[in-house]
Amino acid sequence: MNVKETWFKVHKLPGDVYAIYEDGQWQEVISYLIIGQNKAILWDTGLGIGDIKSVVSELTELPITVVISHTHFDHIGSNALFDEIYVFDSKMAVEDLKKGLTHEEIKRDVEEDSIWKPLPEGFKYENFFIKGKAPTKTLKDGEIIDLGNRKLEVVHTPGHSPDSIMLIDEGNKILFSGDAYYPAPLYAYAKGADFKAYVKSMEKIVNKIKDKNLNYIYASHNEVVEGTEILNYILESMKEIVNGEKTDYKLDEEGRRVYRFDNNVELVILDVGHTI
Ligand SMILES: [Zn+2]
Incomplete structure (x- = not known):
């Protein structure tokens, strides 16, 4: 489906979930919007190149809680645009989110020639950085995030990174x-x-x-x-x-x-x- 911010491709998936896909950069990162009854979960905020908040507001009017899968740069890019941020209960994760990443740090990971789609209007690669944002809540293994009509179980799955979590939507x-x-x-x-x-x-x-x-x-x-x-x-x-x-x-x-x-x-x- 089309959204105004063309940096993203959006797909509606089974289970009232939207995939918000960044197909213009080699990592092809995907954030997900999970629609609940009284709020929606945004599972990661992507690279921070496009305005993911405008995409989310086109898709739902529900209040948004961001849940971070892990704190690597490609999943936390637009955290600062949101009020509610949940992350796994780890000191390192909390500190990394607060700090964000400077242009010097991010340019090692997001090289300009790894981007093959036109950049969003107004975006300047040389000014690109990830703004820090303190999480508002930390999550424990086994914790349930209750969206009214659906429940998401937090599963701590370290390995790729120490703060990696998965979510299970059993329903x-x-x-x-x-x-x-x-x-x-x-x-x-x-x-x-x-x-x-x-x-x-x-x-x-x-x-x-x-x-x-x-x-x-x-x-x-x-x-x-x-x-x-x-x-x-x-x-x-x-x-x-x-x-x-x-x-x-x-x-x-x-x-x-x-x-x-x-x-x-x-x-x-x-x-x-x-x-x-
Ligand atoms: Zn990643």
Whole structure:
């Protein structure tokens, strides 16, 4: 569907959810608007290049609470436009949100030549930075966010980052997976990444999917996925790395290990026991 801010593409998805997709930058980040009865959740605020607030106000009149999947730059870009921000209960996450990112910090991650769509009117790349905004509430593992007609369960899934969470919407059979799973190479090498924790998180989430019979994965990059079997395969692949069955990997130009499996699964990690 069309919205005025053409930086974003918006798709209406099953379960009264909108995908707000940034298809003009290589990361193809997706934020989601989850419509409730008395409020709506905005699951991440994207890169901060386009005006996501105007998109959200075109889609709903409900009050908005932002819930952050994790505090990497590509999910927190427009936090400062919103009043209510929830993040996982971690000191580092709270501090990172308060600080935001300077132009010097962000330009390493969002290079101008990684953007292939016309930039929104008035946007100047050389002035681009992410404004800090203190979260208004911290979330614990197992906490329920109640939207009246739907409930979202917070699941702490460290690994990709220490503050990563997923949301489970059991009523609509949806897993909001953040960056712990999307259909592209999966990473555990940034500050605070922990591959062994990632494997545990994947096991936890695979069990929850079985228990709750979830059917859709609304991932924070690339595209949404129908069916959840791929996560079983990823868990098995991760275990092969940990128990030493999978020994072949390539080193990328940064010296990270790139493990390739079937089903287009690629895991990029420092090494098995390494945490930073
Ligand atoms: Zn991301």
